[in-house]
Amino acid sequence: MRNLPFFQSVATLVGTIIGAGILGLPYVFAQAGFWTGFLVLILVVLAMIAVKLMIGEVVLRTQAQHQISGYIGLYLGEKWKIFSLLISITIYGALLAYFIGVGEALAAVFGGQPLMYSSIFYLIAAFLIWKGISLIKNAEFILAIFVFIIFCLLIVFSQSHMNFANLSGFDFNKILVPFGVILFACSGTLAVPVMRQILKYREYLLKRAILIGILFPAVIYGFFALVVIAVTGTTTTEIATIGLGRKIGPLILIIGNLFAVFTMSTSFLSGGLALREIFRLDFNFKKYWSCLLVVAGPLFLYLLGWRDFIEIIGTIGAVGFSLEGLVYIITYWRARRLGNRFPEYALKKRTAIMASVYLILVFIIGLVYTINTFKY
Numbered sequence: 001m002r003n004l005p006f007f008q009s010v011a012t013l014v015g016t017i018i019g020a021g022i023l024g025l026p027y028v029f030a031q032a033g034f035w036t037g038f039l040v041l042i043l044v045v046l047a048m049i050a051v052k053l054m055i056g057e058v059v060l061r062t063q064a065q066h067q068i069s070g071y072i073g074l075y076l077g078e079k080w081k082i083f084s085l086l087i088s089i090t091i092y093g094a095l096l097a098y099f100i101g102v103g104e105a106l107a108a109v110f111g112g113q114p115l116m117y118s119s120i121f122y123l124i125a126a127f128l129i130w131k132g133i134s135l136i137k138n139a140e141f142i143l144a145i146f147v148f149i150i151f152c153l154l155i156v157f158s159q160s161h162m163n164f165a166n167l168s169g170f171d172f173n174k175i176l177v178p179f180g181v182i183l184f185a186c187s188g189t190l191a192v193p194v195m196r197q198i199l200k201y202r203e204y205l206l207k208r209a210i211l212i213g214i215l216f217p218a219v220i221y222g223f224f225a226l227v228v229i230a231v232t233g234t235t236t237t238e239i240a241t242i243g244l245g246r247k248i249g250p251l252i253l254i255i256g257n258l259f260a261v262f263t264m265s266t267s268f269l270s271g272g273l274a275l276r277e278i279f280r281l282d283f284n285f286k287k288y289w290s291c292l293l294v295v296a297g298p299l300f301l302y303l304l305g306w307r308d309f310i311e312i313i314g315t316i317g318a319v320g321f322s323l324e325g326l327v328y329i330i331t332y333w334r335a336r337r338l339g340n341r342f343p344e345y346a347l348k349k350r351t352a353i354m355a356s357v358y359l360i361l362v363f364i365i366g367l368v369y370t371i372n373t374f375k376y
Contacts, residue, residue, distance in 0.1 A: 004088030007203050009195040012270060013188060018220060019098060019267025021185025023260050024313050025221055026228035026240040028178035033169025034229055035176045038222065041186075044179070045218045046184045047362045050355035051325055054332040056193045057346055060203055061339025067193050068272060070282035072327060075334035084327055085283065090320025091190070091275045092297035093225040097312045098264040099298050101239060105260040108242050109253060119372075125265070129272040130287075143266045150259040151220060155227055157252050158244070162230035176369040180318030183366065185221060187321045188267075189328070190274035191344050204344040221233045255342075259327060278279075318370035322363040331355050 029037030058071050066074065073081025103118030110117075192210065199205055228240045237243030241260045244255025272294050279290035306312055332352070347355070 002220075005198050005200075005202060006209060008141050009198040009205070009209045010213045011141040012194055012198060013191045014144050014216055015147075015209065015266030016188035016191035016270035016274070017186060017217040017267070018263045019094070019185075019215070019271075021103060021181060021187075021313055022217075022221060022224055022263055023239045023241060024181045025178075025185055026225045026232070027238050028181045028314070030234065030236040031175040031231055031344070032177040033171045034167045034225070035170040037170070037182070037225065039170075040175060040178050040182050041218070041221060041225075043362065044182045044186050044213065047274070047325075047359055048189075048210070049214050050359055052189055052192055052214060053207065053330055053347060054352070054355070055189055055328055056195075056206050056210050056334040057343050058328075058339075059193050059196050060206065060343035061341050063341045065193075065197065065281065067278040067282050067326075068190055068324075069278045071193075071335070072331050073282065075331050075338055076327075079262045080327065081282065084324075085278065090316050090324070091271050092301055093306070093312055093316035093320065094187075094271050095268055095294075096273075096298040096301045096306060098268040099302065100312070101264050102261055102268075104239055105241065105257040105264075106163060108245065109257045121261075121265070121268075122295070122299075124155075125268050125272060126291070127277055128269055129294060130291045143262050143269075144232075147259065147262045147266065150255060150262065151224070153255050154244075154252070154259060157225065157255065158227050158231050158248060161248050162227065163233065164230055166230050167226060168231035172376055175367060176362040178233045179366045180314035180370055181317075183311040183318060183321050184316055186217070186271070188277075189324070191270050194270070194274060194277070202209045207345040232244055315370065318366045322370075325359055325363045329359055332356075 020235050025037070025041075032040075045367075055068070055071075058075075062071060062074065063073070064070075069081055069084045072084040083172045097120060100114070102121045103114030103116070106117035106121075107114040115221060122217075191213075192206075195209055196203060199209065222239070228244055229236060232240075232243045233249050234374055235243060235247070239260065241256030242253075275294045275297075276287075276290045279285040280287060285293070333356070335353075338347075
């Protein structure tokens with residue numbers, strides 16, 4: 001299939017973005033007011049478009065193949081490379097959220113202990129991460145199709161239970177309440193270097209793949225939050241599909257939680273592969289040690305007591321990804337000056353300056369707010 005690499009690259013970004021974050025979105029929308037959450041979603045999506053296009057340009061300006069930490073080290077120096085690794089380890093928190101979420105979603109459908117289901121899922125995911133991009137890019141493509149089909153079924157079965165009076169509320173004072181979770185839900189920048197690998201010899205398609213790969217999840221997020229809140233209102237649960245199933249009935253419980261499992265599975269695979277490549281490509285670890293470090297990190301955090309789903313994704317989103325974003329901006333401007341390859345696309349300088357200022361404001365405001373309200 002001639003266009004398969006393009007669709008695989010889009011599916012990789014979509015699969016990386018749509019994960020545990022989507023399940024927490026309705027809850028924080030409900031906490032802040034639906035229209036407050038919707039406005040923040042638009043602002044964050046604009047920021048993520050800018051970040052991913054900038055990183056895509058960095059990737060295309062560089063002959064050698066790296067993951068994010070490698071590009072940062074190349075353009076900013078070894079100290080920044082180590083710093084970026086510390087930030088990238090926030091991926092562990094994301095993988096932990098998927099570990100917890102998959103277990104809770106499957107337990108809601110089949111009963112039993114969530115930890116048992118999480119452990120089985122973990123073993124399967126670890127095997128796929130070991131096998132690498134050749135297997136994961138196909139798994140991502142297939143899972144993305146299932147995610148879209150199940151999402152459509154969720155909307156169809158929820159229609160008769162919607163109460164649009166629940167879609168109310170705008171409180172400017174709560175505009176930062178959903179920021180961390182939404183930023184977490186819209187992240188996935190680590191997929192961009194992987195997309196270039198998939199599009200080898202077709203790098204001219206990267207910009208289009210990035211735009212589609214961001215906008216598709218954004219539309220899904222908006223509709224998903226609308227449907228869930230219209231049905232569950234103030235009883236929206238932290239993992240949205242669990243509350244949706246309780247409200248509508250057994251069928252939607254099964255469909256909704258299968259949706260949760262598939263979305264988190266795609267993100268776990270993409271995030272795990274990206275982290276493996278950071279250890280392997282950027283820090284020259286052997287494949288065995290790279291995979292072991294990926295798998296061991298989330299388990300270590302779990303044993304330390306990090307088990308609150310919303311707290312995990314909100315804190316990681318606002319703190320970890322905001323810090324990453326600030327480093328990405330610096331890396332981008334260095335790559336524009338020092339890159340050793342002519343890129344297939346490049347942002348106009350004026351556009352890049354405006355985007356950088358906007359990103360700095362978004363990340364710093366969100367970061368300060370989250371640190372001031374930190375509960376741990």
